[in-house]
Amino acid sequence: MKIYYSPASPYVRKVMVVAHELGLADRIERLPSAAGPVQRDATIRQHNPIGQVPTFFTDDGTVLYDSRVICEYLDDLGGGRFFGTGTERWRNLTDAALGDGLLGAALLARYEAVLRPESLRWADWSRGQIEKVTDAIDSMERMDLGSRLDIGTVTFGCGLGYLDFRFPDLDWRSGRPRVASWYADFAQRPSMTATAPAG
Structure with a gap:
C-alpha cells in the first residue's frame, strides 16, 4: 500500500x-x-x-x-471497529463530520492568513472560520468522550492537534476543561505521538 x-x-x-x-x-x-x-x-x-x-x-x-x-x-x-454498527456507527460518523468541519474551517483560516496577499485578506472571513472551530470544540466539551477510540475521536484528536500546531495562540482549552483533559490523554497514544505534525 x-x-x-x-x-x-x-x-x-x-x-x-x-x-x-x-x-x-x-x-x-x-x-x-x-x-x-x-x-x-x-x-x-x-x-x-x-x-x-x-x-x-x-x-x-x-x-x-x-x-x-x-x-x-x-x-x-x-478488522477494526472504528466505524461501528447501528446507532454507534451514526454517532461515530457524525462526530467525524464535526471533526472534519473543524479541520476544514481551520485550514481555510490558515490559508487566508498565510497564502492570500495581505491586501486581500478578509478579517470577517477569518473570524467566521475560527467561530466554526470554537463552536465545534464547545460541542465536544458537552460530550462524554471517555476512553472511546473510533473514527470520531481520532478526527477530534487530529483536529485539536492541528490547532496546537498551526494556531498556538488560539487557547482553545480555556473554559473547556473536559475536552482539554480528554485530549491530554488521547494525545499520548502511541499512534498520536508517532504521527505528530511537522513542517
Whole structure:
C-alpha cells in the first residue's frame, strides 16, 4: 500500500493514526508530495483529480481518496471497529463530520492568513472560520468522550492537534476543561505521538 503523504496534513495524520492503531502502518509506503491549494501537485492529479493528500493506493493498485474513505478501507482491512454498527456507527460518523468541519474551517483560516496577499485578506472571513472551530470544540466539551477510540475521536484528536500546531495562540482549552483533559490523554497514544505534525 502507498499514500501520498504530507507530515503537516491533519487528514493524512488521521489515516496514519488509524493505520497505527490497526497495526498496518508499516505496510504503507509514504510517497512525497507537494500538494497545495494554489499550486497543486501534478503527480497526485494523475491519480486524484482534486490533487490533494491523502491519496492512497491499495495493494492491487486501486486509488482511494479522501481520508474518510481511506480510513474505512483500513478499518475493513484490519478488522477494526472504528466505524461501528447501528446507532454507534451514526454517532461515530457524525462526530467525524464535526471533526472534519473543524479541520476544514481551520485550514481555510490558515490559508487566508498565510497564502492570500495581505491586501486581500478578509478579517470577517477569518473570524467566521475560527467561530466554526470554537463552536465545534464547545460541542465536544458537552460530550462524554471517555476512553472511546473510533473514527470520531481520532478526527477530534487530529483536529485539536492541528490547532496546537498551526494556531498556538488560539487557547482553545480555556473554559473547556473536559475536552482539554480528554485530549491530554488521547494525545499520548502511541499512534498520536508517532504521527505528530511537522513542517
